[in-house]
Each structure stands twice: as structure tokens, then as C-alpha cells.
Amino acid sequence: MPKINQTLGEFIIEHQSSFKYSSGELSRLINSIRLAAKVVNYEVNKAGLVDILGDIGDTNVQGEAQQKLDVYAHDKFVQTLTKRNIVCGIASEEEEDFICINSIDANNQNKYVVLIDPLDGSSNIDVNVSVGTIFSVYRRVTPVGSPVLIEDFLQKGSEQVAAGYVIYGTSTMLVYTTGAGVNGFTLNPAIGTFYLSHPDMKFPKEGSIYSINEGNYVHFPQGVKDYLKYCQKEQGNRPYTSRYIGSLVSDCHRNMIKGGIYLYPQTAQNPNGKLRLLYECNPMAFITEQAGGKASNGTERILDISPTALHQRVPFYCGSKEMVNDLESFMGN
Numbered sequence: 001m002p003k004i005n006q007t008l009g010e011f012i013i014e015h016q017s018s019f020k021y022s023s024g025e026l027s028r029l030i031n032s033i034r035l036a037a038k039v040v041n042y043e044v045n046k047a048g049l050v051d052i053l054g055d056i057g058d059t060n061v062q063g064e065a066q067q068k069l070d071v072y073a074h075d076k077f078v079q080t081l082t083k084r085n086i087v088c089g090i091a092s093e094e095e096e097d098f099i100c101i102n103s104i105d106a107n108n109q110n111k112y113v114v115l116i117d118p119l120d121g122s123s124n125i126d127v128n129v130s131v132g133t134i135f136s137v138y139r140r141v142t143p144v145g146s147p148v149l150i151e152d153f154l155q156k157g158s159e160q161v162a163a164g165y166v167i168y169g170t171s172t173m174l175v176y177t178t179g180a181g182v183n184g185f186t187l188n189p190a191i192g193t194f195y196l197s198h199p200d201m202k203f204p205k206e207g208s209i210y211s212i213n214e215g216n217y218v219h220f221p222q223g224v225k226d227y228l229k230y231c232q233k234e235q236g237n238r239p240y241t242s243r244y245i246g247s248l249v250s251d252c253h254r255n256m257i258k259g260g261i262y263l264y265p266q267t268a269q270n271p272n273g274k275l276r277l278l279y280e281c282n283p284m285a286f287i288t289e290q291a292g293g294k295a296s297n298g299t300e301r302i303l304d305i306s307p308t309a310l311h312q313r314v315p316f317y318c319g320s321k322e323m324v325n326d327l328e329s330f331m332g333n
């Protein structure tokens with residue numbers, strides 16, 4: 001029986017031994033993310049109060065305008081994981097190259113690497129709409145104690161040992177999986193403690209919400225256009241409802257609770273779509289599958305894609321299993 005008033009700290013300790021490589025290292029990692037999430041949450045919450053908004057005039061490695069809170073969140077997660085000697089390497093949306101922590105500290109014997117989108121949906125910050133953090137965890141493939149290499153990060157999503165997200169919304173939640181289901185924890189801001197509020201989260205098999213930036217409609221592949229027309233047709237439990245926040249974490253979180261599909265297709269200008277495989281799609285796909293949903297690039301399972309670059313993009317279709325199946329059949333599978 002799930003213990004509804006269990007704290008995240010208690011939950012981590014209780015489940016440590018059920019993890020197959022358990023040595024406490026993964027528990028320390030999740031604990032560190034919990035800590036950084038609280039710090040970032042505090043800053044995100046007062047974004048409207050202090051002069052932290054607006055561009056810093058720099059662009060990130062994707063050439064997109066970078067906002068101050070992106071950098072702040074990146075720094076906090078990296079500092080927390082580095083200074084507390086938690087992992088051996090980190091890759092972030094905000095930095096072109098991965099960070100090799102054990103080249104700074106020769107005694108670093110840690111075996112995990114983390115890939116992170118420190119602030120997802122950042123264009124929503126200055127309009128007071130939910131944003132998030134996404135993280136993905138792998139065991140390194142190169143020997144412990146040596147400097148991490150690119151191959152430690154370029155692993156298939158199916159190799160993830162943990163993945164999760166934080167949603168800074170009307171309430172702040174941390175949702176994660178270590179491959180044995182998905183659990184969600186809600187922050188009580190008065191005392192700074194996450195409580196288990198959503199045990200064993202499951203995607204409804206079917207749903208009626210589709211989430212897509214329809215402004216790009218004319219550029220979508222024909223299969224996606226046809227699927228959208230199908231969604232809009234009156235028949236049975238259709239037409240569906242459209243909901244799009246523009247923050248992957250928030251859109252997927254809502255769809256997981258209510259049943260729905262998130263779509264970010266390829267277009268002529270962006271043949272690989274917009275979203276990044278390693279620190280956006282793979283962690284969301286792992287969580288989705290662990291919650292009984294499905295994630296695909298239109299033809300192939302996201303978690304089976306062999307990555308070739310740190311900031312690689314991929315078309316992304318993710319959500320309730322039946323809806324993703326329908327989408328795939330419209331894509332000609």
C-alpha cells in the first residue's frame with residue numbers, strides 16, 4: 001500500500017535496496033536533484049519579483065536566446081552534483097560539451113552520468129506559466145576512475161537507470177522512475193518537503209487531448225496533418241480537445257494524468273524536429289513507458305535510437321499508448 005504522507009527522503013531510503021546496483025550512489029544522486037530542485041523552485045517562484053528576467057544577450061548551443069533562469073538552473077544543478085561529488089559527468093542543454101567531473105577530482109569513483117535540461121519551457125517564465133527541469137541518468141560505460149568520454153553520454157535511452165522531471169507549476173512536483181514504475185512527489189513549500197502524492201502514476205491507455213504547436217501546421221508531414229484531422233472529426237469519443245502549454249514537461253505531465261498525446265514533428269525547415277533526444281525525449285520516453293504509455297519518433301521507439309551527438313534532435317510523439325499507435329498508423333507504419 002502506498003504511504004501517502006511518506007516524504008521523498010523516506011521513499012528513497014525505503015526503495016534503495018530494490019534497485020539492482022544498489023550501493024547508495026543513485027539514492028545520493030536523487031537526493032541531490034531534490035535539493036537543487038528546491039533551490040531552483042525558490043528562484044522560479046520569485047521570478048516576477050526580482051530583476052532576474054529577460055535575456056542575458058547570449059545564445060545557447062542551439063542558437064536560441066538564453067534567459068537568466070536557464071543559466072541559474074544550470075549552475076545550481078551542476079554545482080549541486082559537482083561540489084557534493086555525486087556523479088562523474090554531466091551534459092546540459094546549456095553547454096556545448098559535457099562536463100568531466102573526475103578530471104577535476106582524481107579520486108572521483110562515481111559511476112553515473114547525468115544529462116539535464118535545467119529549465120524546460122523557458123519562454124513561459126516571463127508570463128508566469130509552468131516550467132520544468134528534466135534529467136536522465138546512465139551508468140558510465142568507460143572504466144570508473146578514468147575521465148568520462150562522449151560514449152558515456154551517447155547511450156540508447158533504454159540504458160537509462162533513472163529519469164525524472166520537476167514541474168514548477170501551481171504546485172511544485174518531482175516525478176521520477178528508476179525503472180520500477182513512476183512516482184510523483186509534491187512540495188509543501190511551507191516546510192520545503194516533498195511528499196508522495198502520486199504513487200505509481202499511469203497513463204490512461206486512451207485519451208482525448210492532443211498537444212501540438214498547430215501554428216506550424218503547413219510544415220507538418222502529411223501523416224501528422226491527417227492524424228490531426230482525425231482528432232478533430234466528430235465520431236465516438238471524438239473530437240478530441242487541444243491543449244498546448246509550450247513546455248514539454250507541463251504538457252506531458254497533464255497528458256499522463258488525463259490521457260493524451262504530445263507531438264513535436266519534423267518540418268521541412270527542421271527535419272529532425274526541435275526537441276533534444278538525450279535530455280528531453282529519452283527521459284520523458286522512459287517515464288512514459290514506465291507509466292504504461294508509448295514514445296516514438298513516428299516510426300521507431302525513442303528508447304531504441306542510437307545517439308550520435310549530444311544535442312541531437314528528434315521528432316517526438318509521446319503519450320497514451322492507443323493514441324501513439326493511431327499516430328504511427330497515420331505515419332504509414
Ligand code: AHG
Pocket residue numbers: 093117119120121122123213246247248249274
Ligand atoms: P527549452 O525551454 O528547454 O528550450 O524547451 C522548449 C521546448 C519544449 O519544452 C516545448 O514543448 C517546445 O520547446 C515548444 O516549442 P514551440 O515554441 O516551437 O512550440
Ligand code: MN
Pocket residue numbers: 117119120121248280
Ligand atoms: Mn526543453
Ligand code: MN
Pocket residue numbers: 070093117118119120121122
Ligand atoms: Mn531548457
